[in-house]
Amino acid sequence: MSTAPVLSVRGLRKEYASPVRGGERIVAVDGIDFDVAPDECLAIVGESGSGKTTVAKTIVGLEQATSGTIVVGGAPRVGGPKRHRDRVRWAGEVQYVFQDPYSSLNPRQRVGAVVETSVAVHRPELSRADRRSAVARLLDDVGLGGGFADRLPHELSGGQRQRVAIARSLAADPRLVILDEAVAALDVSIQAQILNLLADIREQRPVSYLFITHDLAVVNQIADRVIVMEDGRVVEEGATRQVLEQPAHEYTRALVAAVPRAGWTPRRRTELAQLVPA
Numbered sequence: 001m002s003t004a005p006v007l008s009v010r011g012l013r014k015e016y017a018s019p020v021r022g023g024e025r026i027v028a029v030d031g032i033d034f035d036v037a038p039d040e041c042l043a044i045v046g047e048s049g050s051g052k053t054t055v056a057k058t059i060v061g062l063e064q065a066t067s068g069t070i071v072v073g074g075a076p077r078v079g080g081p082k083r084h085r086d087r088v089r090w091a092g093e094v095q096y097v098f099q100d101p102y103s104s105l106n107p108r109q110r111v112g113a114v115v116e117t118s119v120a121v122h123r124p125e126l127s128r129a130d131r132r133s134a135v136a137r138l139l140d141d142v143g144l145g146g147g148f149a150d151r152l153p154h155e156l157s158g159g160q161r162q163r164v165a166i167a168r169s170l171a172a173d174p175r176l177v178i179l180d181e182a183v184a185a186l187d188v189s190i191q192a193q194i195l196n197l198l199a200d201i202r203e204q205r206p207v208s209y210l211f212i213t214h215d216l217a218v219v220n221q222i223a224d225r226v227i228v229m230e231d232g233r234v235v236e237e238g239a240t241r242q243v244l245e246q247p248a249h250e251y252t253r254a255l256v257a258a259v260p261r262a263g264w265t266p267r268r269r270t271e272l273a274q275l276v277p278a
């Protein structure tokens, strides 16, 4: 099996034109480098406004980098995906799960149809019957077996909606799933369930995660490795345990100090959920 990175980011920079101060540039991402290895969960941690979502958007092609390179599965992503075919291929490699799946779910589309649409896009060779069984399997994989396929988004809890978003992303059989504050809106007990689900999925299939969060308690539960962003720059990087227990940078120390916790010693995730308040 190849150990080449699934994702390789070098010198990534993104400037926006400020919407308020006429013409002035905002440097959202200021030249960052990182790799995501096969089957790895890399967390990007930082306060609001540190540039995390901008990194995600440039990787999936929702924003164009000002400079730098993004390589996915050995192939550079240059410009945006121009043709439909490129968009499908890009989405087949990297999927993006947002904080609030409600806004990305069509209120009139039933859960089964949401997942089936993604299966149809990414596996057009399947017969209708095979597509239906793929949908059933995916819903089962995210703990939404039984009658969930016929429900509408408003008939689901926040955690269930996030499960639908995860099933939809897995329908593409991606190498990498970017989860951007994907558990931030959930109660801590539901957070723990979704984090457990993500861990189970990673054990069962070859997929890497780029897990974006402002919450170090969540990082401790899911990530192998962490990069810490401040003002568009990476200020610290290392194994999760090392960064949380011996933060080297002042900014990371401040983030760690801000999290109420019972120690970073790895615990069962369910146990941790009871210890760390939301």
Ligand SMILES: Nc1ncnc2c1ncn2[C@@H]1O[C@H](COP(=O)(O)OP(=O)(O)O)[C@@H](O)[C@H]1O
Pocket (backbone or CB within 6 Å): 016, 017, 018, 019, 026, 027, 028, 046, 047, 048, 049, 050, 051, 052, 053, 054, 055
């Ligand atoms: N479309 C945009 N236009 C102008 N500025 C933006 C835009 N998107 C983000 N920014 C700015 O870029 C910086 C980084 O934002 P973002 O990547 O969303 O950070 P995070 O996800 O860490 O909260 C912030 O200063 C934000 O205001």
Ligand SMILES: [Mg+2]
Pocket (backbone or CB within 6 Å): 052, 053, 054, 180, 181
């Ligand atoms: Mg963000």
